[in-house]
Each structure stands twice: as structure tokens, then as C-alpha cells.
Amino acid sequence: MVIRVLLLGSGYVTTHLATGLERLKKKLIEPYGIPLAKYKLPYGLEDIEVVGAYDVDDSKVGKTLYEIAREVMGGEYPVPEELKYVMVRRGVRRNSTDGLGIHAQGLDDVMGYEGCLEALLKEWIDLRPDVIVNVITTEHGEEYDDVATAMNRLKEGDVPATHVYAYVAALYAKARGGVAFINAIPTPVANNPGLLKIMEDSGVTVFGDDGATGATPLTADLLEHLTQRNRLIEFIVQFNIGGNTDFQALTREDRNQMKELTKTSMVKDITGYEVPTYIRPTGYLEPLGDKKYVAMHIEYLSFNGFRDSIYVNARINDSPALAGILCDLIRLGKISVERGWKGTVYEVNAFFMKRPGPRGSPNTAKIKAYYQLLNKFGLLPLHKVRTMV
Numbered sequence: 007m008v009i010r011v012l013l014l015g016s017g018y019v020t021t022h023l024a025t026g027l028e029r030l031k032k033k034l035i036e037p038y039g040i041p042l043a044k045y046k047l048p049y050g051l052e053d054i055e056v057v058g059a060y061d062v063d064d065s066k067v068g069k070t071l072y073e074i075a076r077e078v079m080g081g082e083y084p085v086p087e088e089l090k091y092v093m094v095r096r097g098v099r100r101n102s103t104d105g106l107g108i109h110a111q112g113l114d115d116v117m118g119y120e121g122c123l124e125a126l127l128k129e130w131i132d133l134r135p136d137v138i139v140n141v142i143t144t145e146h147g148e149e150y151d152d153v154a155t156a157m158n159r160l161k162e163g164d165v166p167a168t169h170v171y172a173y174v175a176a177l178y179a180k181a182r183g184g185v186a187f188i189n190a191i192p193t194p195v196a197n198n199p200g201l202l203k204i205m206e207d208s209g210v211t212v213f214g215d216d217g218a219t220g221a222t223p224l225t226a227d228l229l230e231h232l233t234q235r236n237r238l239i240e241f242i243v244q245f246n247i248g249g250n251t252d253f254q255a256l257t258r259e260d261r262n263q264m265k266e267l268t269k270t271s272m273v274k275d276i277t278g279y280e281v282p283t284y285i286r287p288t289g290y291l292e293p294l295g296d297k298k299y300v301a302m303h304i305e306y307l308s309f310n311g312f313r314d315s316i317y318v319n320a321r322i323n324d325s326p327a328l329a330g331i332l333c334d335l336i337r338l339g340k341i342s343v344e345r346g347w348k349g350t351v352y353e354v355n356a357f358f359m360k361r362p363g364p365r366g367s368p369n370t371a372k373i374k375a376y377y378q379l380l381n382k383f384g385l386l387p388l389h390k391v392r393t394m395v
């Protein structure tokens with residue numbers, strides 16, 4: 007039993023996911039940070055196999071994930087030899103790297119837009135992925151209200167790279183019969199009605215958008231706590247400063263807007279009222295590296311008109327957090343395809359995503375969404391399964 011996985015984007019998250027999975031298989035690490043590791047799933051973590059990776063950065067394309075992981079993690083880190091067998095292939099670029107100061111070329115730059123769709127589809131048919139994970143640089147992307155608008159934009163090539171990958175996933179699912187597409191970045195796919203319908207009709211299971219890690223799920227759960235106690239939240243401030251390339255990319259306003267949208271949409275969904283809110287990545291400071299600085303301040307009214315404050319200061323390793331939840335999303339993707347669940351699965355998104363699709367779905371606290379997820383998949387804790395056997 008193998009789950010064949012393609013990774014779009016060969017940066018920090020991909021590196022952590024690929025190295026972490028191999029280290030798990032060798033039992034060098036415990037599965038901490040993987041929410042469903044304590045539950046019985048039809049697929050184990052050892053069943054996940056990375057069969058291909060993509061990027062557009064000329065300094066990465068053609069290298070192996072092993073070489074990239076050595077560069078990203080530093081010489082001290084024990085990079086598993088197995089990653090020598092995964093080569094980084096050239097993906098589709100559109101405008102995803104504009105303004106980042108890297109030398110990048112996509113298949114679309116090399117062979118034109120139509121040629122690149124065909125080339126990518128052919129490669130995927132050869133690689134036979136069960137699950138495709140999108141962790142490319144956050145890019146600006148619009149939502150298409152209906153299939154006709156989405157198709158026109160896709161035909162013209164007037165779309166971000168994420169939407170091209172999503173469309174090729176649809177073509178692939180039609181040719182092969184089903185695939186899961188996990189959109190872990192804010193560029194809308196699960197929240198994109200026109201695109202989502204094309205994918206659904208072609209047999210794609212979509213999870214998205216924007217993996218919920220770091221401070222956002224913590225904020226959601228704190229908001230739920232305060233709401234359950236009927237405290238009036240007066241304002242929320244939450245900001246992040248990081249030193250990885252993702253933060254560097256987010257210093258561009260159009261990309262940052264994508265993030266802000268996914269993070270602020272949850273506040274009213276949980277509290278039921280408008281709260282003055284400032285939640286966004288605010289800066290890039292290289293020495294912080296991948297371990298971002300998070301600050302949060304929530305002010306609220308309690309009984310008898312008294313005002314309380316919550317302050318949180320944290321340093322959080324950004325990419326391993328997303329890589330951990332991807333280990334579950336990949337397995338749930340494969341299971342959902344097998345169950346014939348096409349389109350998107352809200353219960354998965356509600357727990358794992360910052361902006362759970364489909365568009366207009368409520369954003370609940372993660373502590374509530376967790377139990378909905380267990381119910382949806384009928385998951386039992388491993389210790390109970392052992393007692394039953």
C-alpha cells in the first residue's frame with residue numbers, strides 16, 4: 007500500500023516533509039506534530055512516498071531533493087539518502103516569482119502556455135500520483151464565480167501558477183480516474199467556485215485553502231474560549247515576523263493580501279460579531295530564519311464591566327508545522343478519493359485550513375473542528391483499537 011505524492015514547490019515545507027517522512031520510516035523520530043498519528047487510519051505514515059517534486063527556481067531545478075535539503079537544513083542535519091532519488095522538475099511559472107529576485111523559468115516560459123499544459127499532464131501520467139500537494143510561493147489569484155469564467159481564464163493562461171496546476175490535476179484525474187489536490191497556500195482553489203466545479207466534475211478531491219499552523223489556529227481556539235464564556239472581545243492584534251523566503255515574498259502587498267484574507271475571515275465566524283482586527287505577517291528579518299516571532303494581544307470585557315488582556319509571545323518553527331499536518335492531509339486525500347468524495351471536504355478543511363472551502367463555509371474553532379473530522383472519517387484512537395483486537 008503506497009500513496010504516491012507529488013510536491014509542487016521545493017522550498018522549506020517540502021524539505022521538512024520529505025526529510026521528516028524518511029526519518030519517520032526509519033523510526034529516528036516520533037510522529038509529534040501529526041494530529042492523527044494517534045488514530046487508526048487505513049494508511050500509515052510509512053505508506054507515503056514522494057515520487058516527484060517541482061520548482062521554477064533555476065538554482066533548484068535539476069537537483070535532487072537531497073541536495074536541496076542539504077542546502078536548506080544546513081550541513082549538520084542528517085538528510086536521508088533516499089531523497090537522492092527524487093529529482094526536482096521544472097514546473098509552471100506564470101508570474102509566481104516576479105519581484106522575488108530569483109532567476110526562475112517555467113515550462114510556460116520555455117515552451118509556451120499550451121505546450122506546458124500538455125507536457126505537465128504527460129509527466130503526471132507517467133509519475134502516477136495519488137496526491138498532489140501545492141506548497142509554492144504564495145501568489146495573487148482571483149476567484150472565478152462560475153465554470154465559464156474559470157475556463158476562459160484557463161484557456162487564455164490568464165491565471166496564477168496554482169490554478170494551472172489545479173487545472174492539470176483535473177485533466178489528469180479525467181485521464182486516470184481521481185486524484186487529491188491539497189492546496190496549502192492562500193491562493194484560492196477550494197474557495198474558488200468556478201475552478202472547484204471543474205475539478206469536482208473531473209474527479210478531483212480538493213483540500214484547501216492555506217494550511218492552518220502557527221498562531222492562527224491558536225487564535226481561533228482562544229476566540230472560541232472567550233466566546234463560550236460570553237466575554238466581549240474589543241480588539242485583536244496578531245502579527246508575525248519571519249526570516250524565511252515565504253516572509254520575504256509576503257512583503258509584497260498583493261501576496262500579503264491573500265494571507266490577510268485567509269486569516270481575518272475566521273474572527274466573525276467564531277465570535278458572531280465584528281471585531282476590530284489586525285492579523286497579518288508584518289515583516290521580514292533574515293536572522294529569524296524559519297523560526298518566526300509571533301505576538302498576539304486580545305482585549306476583552308468580562309463580568310461587571312472589567313477589562314482583561316491576553317498577551318502571547320511565541321517563536322514558532324514555521325515549515326515543520328505545515329509539514330506535520332500535510333502527513334495527515336495526504337493520507338486523508340487518498341482515503342477521500344477511494345471513498346469517491348469529489349470536490350472539497352469541509353470537515354477536513356475546517357480543521358486543517360485557515361480559510362476552509364467551499365467559499366462561504368464557516369470558520370469554526372479548531373478544537374470543535376477536530377471532533378467533526380474524527381466523526382467524518384470514523385476514526386478511533388489507536389489504544390482503543392488495540393483493546394478491541
Ligand SMILES: NC(=O)c1ccc[n+]([C@@H]2O[C@H](COP(=O)([O-])OP(=O)(O)OC[C@H]3O[C@@H](n4cnc5c(N)ncnc54)[C@H](O)[C@@H]3O)[C@@H](O)[C@H]2O)c1
Binds near residue numbers: 102142327
Ligand atoms: N507554516 C508554514 O510554513 C505555512 C503555513 C501555511 C501556508 N504556507 C505556505 O506554503 C508555501 C511554501 O512555504 P515555504 O516556507 O516552503 O516557502 P519557500 O519559499 O521556502 O518555498 C516555496 C518554493 O516554491 C517555489 N516556487 C515558486 N513559484 C513556483 C511555481 N510556479 N512552481 C513551482 N514552484 C514554485 C519557490 O522557488 C520555492 O522554492 C508558501 O506559499 C506559504 O505561504 C506555509
